[in-house]
Amino acid sequence: MRINGATTVLELEPRVSLLDALRDELGLTGTKKGCDQGACGACTVLVDGERINSCLALAVQYSGREITTVEGVDHPLQAAFVANDGLQCGYCTPGQICSAIGMLAEHAAGAPSAVTEHLCEPDPELTDAEIRERMSGNLCRCGAYNGIVDSVREVAVAEQLR
Amino acid sequence: MTTAPARPDAPPTGTSGPYVGAPVDRVDGVVKTTGAARFAAEHPYPGLAHAALVHATIPRGRVTWIDSAAALAVDGVLAVITHENAPAMRPVKTQSVLDLSTLVPGSTVNHLASDEVHWDGQPVAVVVAESRQIALHAASLVRATYRELPSTVDFATEKRNALPQKKSVVDPGRAAKGDAEAALSTAAVAVDHLYTTPVHHHNALELHTTTAVWDGDRLTVHEPTQGIDWTRKHLAHRFGVPVENVRVIAPFVGGAFGGKWHVWAGTLLTVLAARVVGRPVRLVLTREGVYRTVGGRSPSEQRVALGADADGTLTALIHTSVTQVGRVGGGPEPATGLSRYAYAAENVLVEQKQIALDLVPNTYMRAPGEAIGSFALESAIDELAHELGVDPIELRMRNEPERDPIDGRRFSHRKLREVYALGAERFGWAGRSLRPRSTRDGRWLVGTGVATAFHPANLFPANVTVRISADGGVLVRCGLHEMGMGAATAQAQIAADALGVPIESVRVEHGDSTLPAAPAASGSTQTASIASSLLAACEKLKRSALALARGSADSPLRGAKPAEVQARDGGLHAARGGETYAAILARAGRSSLDAAVGAERGFAAVAGQVRFMSKFLLDRRRWVRAASGAQFCEVRVDAHTGEVRVTRWVGAFDVGTVINAKTVASQLRGGIVMGIGMALSEATVVDPRTGRIVNPGLAEYHVPVHADVPPIEIHCLGDPDPTMPAGVLGAGEVGITGVAAAIANAVHHATGRRVRDLPVTLDDLL
Ligand code: FES
Ligand code: FES
Numbered sequence: 029m030r031i032n033g034a035t036t037v038l039e040l041e042p043r044v045s046l047l048d049a050l051r052d053e054l055g056l057t058g059t060k061k062g063c064d065q066g067a068c069g070a071c072t073v074l075v076d077g078e079r080i081n082s083c084l085a086l087a088v089q090y091s092g093r094e095i096t097t098v099e100g101v102d103h104p105l106q107a108a109f110v111a112n113d114g115l116q117c118g119y120c121t122p123g124q125i126c127s128a129i130g131m132l133a134e135h136a137a138g139a140p141s142a143v144t145e146h147l148c149e150p151d152p153e154l155t156d157a158e159i160r161e162r163m164s165g166n167l168c169r170c171g172a173y174n175g176i177v178d179s180v181r182e183v184a185v186a187e188q189l190r
Numbered sequence: 191m192t193t194a195p196a197r198p199d200a201p202p203t204g205t206s207g208p209y210v211g212a213p214v215d216r217v218d219g220v221v222k223t224t225g226a227a228r229f230a231a232e233h234p235y236p237g238l239a240h241a242a243l244v245h246a247t248i249p250r251g252r253v254t255w256i257d258s259a260a261a262l263a264v265d266g267v268l269a270v271i272t273h274e275n276a277p278a279m280r281p282v283k284t285q286s287v288l289d290l291s292t293l294v295p296g297s298t299v300n301h302l303a304s305d306e307v308h309w310d311g312q313p314v315a316v317v318v319a320e321s322r323q324i325a326l327h328a329a330s331l332v333r334a335t336y337r338e339l340p341s342t343v344d345f346a347t348e349k350r351n352a353l354p355q356k357k358s359v360v361d362p363g364r365a366a367k368g369d370a371e372a373a374l375s376t377a378a379v380a381v382d383h384l385y386t387t388p389v390h391h392h393n394a395l396e397l398h399t400t401t402a403v404w405d406g407d408r409l410t411v412h413e414p415t416q417g418i419d420w421t422r423k424h425l426a427h428r429f430g431v432p433v434e435n436v437r438v439i440a441p442f443v444g445g446a447f448g449g450k451w452h453v454w455a456g457t458l459l460t461v462l463a464a465r466v467v468g469r470p471v472r473l474v475l476t477r478e479g480v481y482r483t484v485g486g487r488s489p490s491e492q493r494v495a496l497g498a499d500a501d502g503t504l505t506a507l508i509h510t511s512v513t514q515v516g517r518v519g520g521g522p523e524p525a526t527g528l529s530r531y532a533y534a535a536e537n538v539l540v541e542q543k544q545i546a547l548d549l550v551p552n553t554y555m556r557a558p559g560e561a562i563g564s565f566a567l568e569s570a571i572d573e574l575a576h577e578l579g580v581d582p583i584e585l586r587m588r589n590e591p592e593r594d595p596i597d598g599r600r601f602s603h604r605k606l607r608e609v610y611a612l613g614a615e616r617f618g619w620a621g622r623s624l625r626p627r628s629t630r631d632g633r634w635l636v637g638t639g640v641a642t643a644f645h646p647a648n649l650f651p652a653n654v655t656v657r658i659s660a661d662g663g664v665l666v667r668c669g670l671h672e673m674g675m676g677a678a679t680a681q682a683q684i685a686a687d688a689l690g691v692p693i694e695s696v697r698v699e700h701g702d703s704t705l706p707a708a709p710a711a712s713g714s715t716q717t718a719s720i721a722s723s724l725l726a727a728c729e730k731l732k733r734s735a736l737a738l739a740r741g742s743a744d745s746p747l748r749g750a751k752p753a754e755v756q757a758r759d760g761g762l763h764a765a766r767g768g769e770t771y772a773a774i775l776a777r778a779g780r781s782s783l784d785a786a787v788g789a790e791r792g793f794a795a796v797a798g799q800v801r802f803m804s805k806f807l808l809d810r811r812r813w814v815r816a817a818s819g820a821q822f823c824e825v826r827v828d829a830h831t832g833e834v835r836v837t838r839w840v841g842a843f844d845v846g847t848v849i850n851a852k853t854v855a856s857q858l859r860g861g862i863v864m865g866i867g868m869a870l871s872e873a874t875v876v877d878p879r880t881g882r883i884v885n886p887g888l889a890e891y892h893v894p895v896h897a898d899v900p901p902i903e904i905h906c907l908g909d910p911d912p913t914m915p916a917g918v919l920g921a922g923e924v925g926i927t928g929v930a931a932a933i934a935n936a937v938h939h940a941t942g943r944r945v946r947d948l949p950v951t952l953d954d955l956l
Contacts, residue, residue, distance in 0.1 A: 041321075043323050060229075061397065062396065109219070111215065116856055117394070118227055119395045120395050122225050157897075164896045166895075171859055171863025173859075173863060174901055
């Protein structure tokens with residue numbers, strides 16, 4: 029498996045989820061388990077730059093793909109989360125950060141969301157409503173949503189200026 | 191989005207330094223955003239085995255037969271533990287206020303000690319295996335048959351059999367002044383309605399999990415708990431080992447909200463399983479397993495009746511409630527608690543009743559009592575305002591009490607007029623039409639609503655040590671709980687100001703029973719309780735530092751008196767000059783200076799507990815102390831589908847001193863977000879025939895998501911409560927109170943429909 033830029037060889041039962049492989053076999057516990065059912069987003073990782081719920085993925089299906097977990101992330105979002113207090117307990121945080129990175133890439137690629145007014149618009153503006161809609165697969169029970177949206181907006185704006 | 195700063199005007203007083211009140215970044219922000227923070231299920235152990243639970247499928251009865259053969263035949267299964275082969279745990283102790291750890295058992299059941307089943311979902315077996323996958327699979331192969339006994343599981347049919355709650359030191363359960371029923375019947379204007387709220391679940395994002403490691407008769411437990419010390423004592427008791435032999439570790443807790451206050455079945459059974467297999471064992475409950483074995487908030491039916499003169503002066507206030515407990519545990523929900531203090535009615539009756547059901551015992555959930563009680567009371571006052579045709583804030587202000595309306599105690603810090611004024615101004619309340627359904631924006635009916643937030647402030651004893659080292663570093667040690675409140679950050683700010691050192695030089699060690707014991711993190715008490723001891727410890731430390739310096743001929747502090755000394759710039763300063771702690775220590779040839787508060791043992795600890803309880807009760811007789819606030823919101827209701835969206839929120843609060851403008855605002859927002867869920871989507875559904883929870887997961891129990899939460903503006907008065915340590919009233923729970931009522935009131939304003947049964951859903955509005 030290719031994880032955070034390194035290659036690891038693992039022997040796993042086929043029923044082991046990518047999430048359990050990361051946490052229990054590789055000790056990469058930054059990726060969290062909140063439901064194991066695809067309902068919370070705490071387990072979000074990036075696979076070839078796209079966000080997935082690793083609890084719904086079988087590890088054996090991901091050999092050869094480039095997997096990035098929060099331990100392999102070095103992104104301005106992390107500092108933005110701290111500055112905007114986009115976290116409380118911190119349990120959803122790695123998933124929020126990985127999800128936001130994937131979401132920004134989706135948006136940059138022109139993908140619309142359920143609240144995008146004109147689906148054919150090449151470059152939908154990343155409004156707060158768009159951020160909230162696109163991040164709604166990541167639950168935060170502590171309710172740090174405002175700070176998360178602030179962080180994502182801040183980083184998105186900075187990236188556009190670059 | 192523009193979010194105003196949390197503390198717009200006056201700086202908080204009560205401490206002198208630069209950190210208290212400032213929006214300091216969380217000390218654990220970096221480890222939590224890089225994945226380095228290790229939560230309870232994330233500590234590796236060699237030979238770690240994994241556990242899974244098998245849950246009873248009847249509400250009450252006996253296990254007649256349990257078949258483990260198929261599970262045991264699975265490769266990698268180490269043990270299947272049932273009542274037939276489980277080693278005995280000691281039974282639960284009787285509750286006593288002199289040993290608060292007796293309050294933490296989630297239920298009185300001695301798990302796997304007998305064939306008895308007390309609720310649907312109670313564990314009847316634990317499977318231990320080499321991996322989590324094997325354990326879960328094998329658990330699915332365990333078969334049980336039961337002899338079912340008659341059970342009562344349905345709140346709606348049983349509530350008529352409710353009996354008065356038992357009186358306790360913290361909640362009398364009933365209070366009355368005058369004859370409220372008589373006053374109601376002769377009132378010029380009256381409202382009298384029933385309000386209901388369903389079961390709620392905490393759904394902390396981190397699943398309940400335990401890792402238990404025995405080494406002879408020494409036990410180490412990684413457990414995301416809100417009560418390290420009491421969990422430790424409880425485990426020592428149940429497993430018959432000395433308290434000193436048990437270590438409970440919980441530096442980070444992935445959300446709790448009351449759900450991790452008690453010690454539940456999973457914890458005990460993991461420790462038991464580790465003893466059986468002689469290896470470290472980890473249990474991570476499934477999300478469903480959390481619903482089956484960890485209690486939620488009690489449902490309620492509440493009656494609120496208000497009678498008033500034509501000018502809006504309240505003559506009668508009646509608030510009664512029925513809530514539930516489990517037949518084998520759970521505590522009384524103080525649903526009417528806030529109505530004792532809310533309004534200056536001439537005649538008041540508050541009374542709490544409850545029923546016991548064959549369900550998993552209920553537990554505390556964020557603002558137990560006030561969260562649901564404020565929905566009923568603050569909806570009713572809005573209904574009365576509507577009847578009278580007056581502005582709902584105006585009605586509240588007309589009835590704002592000067593003293594405790596029932597027994598005349600003084601309020602230590604009643605600032606409702608101020609928070610309403612502040613909130614109304616920031617929200618733009620003035621000029622709001624009184625008429626429901628008066629604003630429409632395309633397909634949206636727009637309404638605004640308001641409600642009072644209220645949560646009592648309390649204190650518990652806390653043990654703290656503080657050390658200053660020769661390099662100027664400060665180490666605060668306290669077994670406090672960091673579940674997202676920013677507790678370690680707040681205490682670091684307090685210590686830095688008290689000692690006059692830069693916050694970067696302060697380290698707070700927390701979350702471990704090897705540290706001086708903190709009280710459980712509950713009742714919004716943690717910050718104030720620990721601040722009280724921490725400030726005392728810092729004072730002691732400064733005195734010992736001064737004692738070292740003032741006797742020395744070459745110290746600029748020579749002969750200085752404590753009263754003339756200021757702590758700043760990393761040391762102590764008097765009129766003739768000062769020096770750093772590092773310099774004082776170096777001259778004295780000391781590597782460090784230490785101070786401890788409250789770290790007593792044995793008899794001294796019991797005496798301390800008694801002293802504390804008497805002061806606690808005395809304070810309660812003297813003062814009504816509470817955090818409070820005013821919740822303002824705007825909702826939009828789709829005229830065609832009945833969909834409700836919350837589009838604007840302003841919360842103005844009095845939480846006493848704001849230690850950290852950033853984290854306090856976050857905590858208050860978090861409460862409001864949970865309140866939005868309570869208002870519009872959250873409900874645990876119990877099958878009325880079988881007592882089984884039918885929506886045990888995040889896909890069926892809907893907590894608010896990003897798209898449900900508008901920008902939430904938080905404003906705090908920032909004015910210290912003179913009777914509380916550091917002036918702090920607590921911010922963990924007040925945020926959720928009043929939220930559901932504000933939304934229901936706004937929905938009424940938008941649509942003309944009054945919804946008295948939570949959650950407010952589309953079908954209520956079509
Ligand atoms: S753990 Fe994967 S979505 Fe919840
Ligand atoms: S920070 Fe606790 S769940 Fe998001």
